[in-house]
Amino acid sequence: xxxxxxxxxxxxxxxxxxxxxxxxxxxxxxxxxxxxxxxxxxxxxxxxxxxxxxxxxxxxxxxxxxxxxxxxxxxxxxxxxxxxxxxxxxxxxxxxxxxxxxxxxxxxxxxxxxxx
Amino acid sequence: xxxxxxxxxxxxxxxxxxxxxxxxxxxxxxxxxxxxxxxxxxxxxxxxxxxxxxxxxxxxxxxxxxxxxxxxxxxxxxxxxxxxxxxxxxxxxxxxxxxxxxxxxxxxxxxxxxx
Numbered sequence: 001x002x003x004x005x006x007x008x009x010x011x012x013x014x015x016x017x018x019x020x021x022x023x024x025x026x027x028x029x030x031x032x033x034x035x036x037x038x039x040x041x042x043x044x045x046x047x048x049x050x051x052x053x054x055x056x057x058x059x060x061x062x063x064x065x066x067x068x069x070x071x072x073x074x075x076x077x078x079x080x081x082x083x084x085x086x087x088x089x090x091x092x093x094x095x096x097x098x099x100x101x102x103x104x105x106x107x108x109x110x111x112x113x114x115x116x
Numbered sequence: 117x118x119x120x121x122x123x124x125x126x127x128x129x130x131x132x133x134x135x136x137x138x139x140x141x142x143x144x145x146x147x148x149x150x151x152x153x154x155x156x157x158x159x160x161x162x163x164x165x166x167x168x169x170x171x172x173x174x175x176x177x178x179x180x181x182x183x184x185x186x187x188x189x190x191x192x193x194x195x196x197x198x199x200x201x202x203x204x205x206x207x208x209x210x211x212x213x214x215x216x217x218x219x220x221x222x223x224x225x226x227x228x229x230x231x
Binding site: 004040041042043045048056090092102104105107108109110 | 148157160165205218219224
């Protein structure tokens with residue numbers, strides 16, 4: 001099983017709402033990632049978790065709050081978002097690289113978020 | 117810093133045409149290089165990779181050779197199909213970043229194949 005699943009597929013939320021995005025993988029990967037992708041742009045890294053601990057936060061605003069409750073799950077909690085936060089949010093997972101070998105990141109299909 | 121430059125799109129080709137998408141990079145040390153593909157409505161998939169100079173990555177008829185002397189990793193396919201229509205991203209990760217997996221992506225090239 002090389003699948004990363006993400007729910008929901010689409011989400012529309014108002015600026016005062018609180019919502020969460022969910023990501024799940026059962027490949028035994030211990031590194032998980034959140035990316036944001038605007039239309040016609042490459043993905044931008046937001047957060048990296050390694051062994052369920054936050055290892056990279058790319059200066060993301062606090063209205064985005066990641067959580068990694070166990071090695072298979074990754075959540076992104078959303079609160080008081082702005083319209084410019086509308087984008088495709090991609091989750092990915094991989095083995096943790098040690099030494100000189102890079103392990104492929106497997107991406108989910110994404111959640112299309114619209115903030116109204 | 118690290119950067120990837122790839123040819124601007126969109127690129128439109130007829131079925132069975134030869135494809136080249138140019139990619140050049142700037143990086144410290146010896147990065148690993150990748151091509152990712154994003155089909156409409158989907159996440160990214162790793163298409164191929166090369167981890168050292170003169171390595172050739174290949175998959176699904178696509179090829180790219182790691183050229184250290186020209187800092188390039190051009191993507192080629194001899195005969196494209198309609199199903200190859202997608203956005204293609206060139207990316208790198210420096211060796212020194214292993215353990216912190218921050219990919220540096222190019223801007224992406226949208227490819228459309230017409231029957």
